[in-house]
Amino acid sequence: MNKLFTLFLLIFVIHYTSFSQNDSLVLNNGDFIVGDLKSMFKGVLTIEPSYSDSDFKIKWKDVKELKATQRYFIALSDGLRTNGTLKSSGIGKLIIHKGEGDYLTVNQSDVVYIKSIDSGFLSRLSANIDFGFTLTKANNQQQLNGNLRMGYLADKWTTRLFYNTLLTKQDDASDIRRNDAGIEFLYILPEDWVLGASVNLLSNTEQSLDLRLTSKMGIGNYLKYSNTMYWNVLAGFAYNTESFLPILNPEQGITTTTPNRKSFEGFLKTELNIYDLGDLELFTNIILYPTIFSDTNVKSGRTRVDFRFDVKYDDLFIEDFYIRAGYNLNYDNRPAEAGKALDYIFTTGFGWEW
Template identity: 65%
Template sequence: MNKFYTFIFLLFAIPAISWGQNDTLYLNNGDMIVGDLKAMDRGVLTIEPTYSDSDFKITWEDIVEMKAVQRYLITLTDGQRINGAFRSAGEGKIFLDNEDGEDLTVDQNEIVNIKSIDNSFLSRLSADIDFGISLTKANNQRQLNGNLRMGYLEDRWSADLYYNTLITKQDDVSDIQRNDGGIGFRYFLPRDWNLGADLAFLSNTEQSLDLRTTGKIGLGKFIERTNSLYWNVTGGVAFTGETYAPVFDPEDGTTITAPSRTSLEGFVGTELNLYDIGDLNLLTTVVLYPTIISDDSVEPGRIRSDFRFDAKYDDFIIDDLYIRAGFTLNYDNRPVEAGKEVDYIFTTGFGWSW
């Protein structure tokens, strides 16, 4: 008989214990959700309920009480990065169980990012990929564009990789191509400062660029970071090397190739991301590169600039599917003879986030 009662106890106790290990949310409409809290970013929390394989997305400000028992990397508005669990500690207050130091209690709106972290590589990886295509009967024009971005997050540093391509073909006209990509590294310092190192590549037909390689190292600071926006500024030095594509001169039938360039540049930039607009995400980046030291092939007073604007609409039709429209502009006030001062592109595409 004792074995029978033990069996009955375990039958009910084991599910109760499992239930107790789940994360719990209470919403301002009275609903309660129990499940696996995955992340909170840009003011939206993602949780997989115990009764569904599909993720739920909930606005951070709609949560009035919560308890999360897993291990998370939690980022605050002042730049602090904390590892541990968290739970509500009164109205609008969150207690952070800091496994690396002193526990603390903060306002709910001071938490700007939460990511479920374990020791696996995939739990720290994120990716966006999208494609777009257009066809025009006139001149049989075809255009293809693709964009890839990947990121990896550790407790004190992050790395990212990106690649963008545009190819345009049409009858009786030379192909137009543009490719840019790069890798970047960020080490997070106290009070929202960060050290950065980047290596970027660019080639485009309009400016006769066969390849521009830019290595940058600098210091950045988040001026503002909330659940509706972030604004970051950076500055430092960059080393740039450029080679140019040969250009055919129809007047004398010869092919001319501009001499390669090398230069040491300063750079100053800013990035603004607005995301408290429903499912719409707006990103603007501007970077200026004044030349400091250059070889004889670069005229004095050279200034380059890169501008980027992206509008991304998340969860289009289904979760993780998005629509993106982007505008990119590159300016050089001292281009080579065969190149243009300005190159810009506008692209659209459908993509998937992971």
């Protein structure tokens, strides 16, 4: 009985292995790989070979021929989203078999995303987190910064979440703190158009901000989306509410607070992500907020600007770990009474990406 059970188990394992590892690649250098093709994103294909438990990461441009028998969700650079199996058809061409008698021939270079449609929630989730710490003997200064990024890609929509924090303490000086967070939702339309909605929160001592809450809705377009980069623009309207930190007047011995503000703004955002620079990845965005109308606590002609620039280096001796350097800037030409017009920070950190 035990022998019969072992035989059935062996047959099942062989069958399952052959089924789940029936994808194949031929690389430009002639190497042949058979395994389980998991995904392709940002110009990097991930496959688990039949002879290894570790994933191989291969540049998409180094793949000469491909056969993927599982069904995949596939995104093209022109905004088209579809699903099916994949097979090479001549040099630089792929056939997507969507169903019985339904085929689509595309350029391999136009495929920007591949993911198994049988994958669960976690397989479509991406995340990275990093921390940095600085200790200076002078004034016993200590600085801690942390950054979290998460993203989820579905067939017709994508969402991103971020959180940044910085805290500086030193002797004989007030603490400096800054917290920046947000969540963004994009619904994908034909021809690389998108509908977007987001909520952002910001607090910092430099601009005397207790909390700035900005809600945005708009429409945009991916001007460029490929296996090396993406560049998009988004425009629309924003509703902004602000509360401020108390102000201590030592001469009068009293504490006052700038009245809360509410304003309706336009916004224009552009974002660029370049991920084919060897082991470097560059990300930057800038958002312009011109005020359309506001309550009586805000002077006319107000304009705000948010800017971010990140550099990430991931060729470390530990897989999936990276080093990041980032610069964030917030400008307001009508700051609070005790606040400054400009606040910026430069941070570095060591992190992990999933």
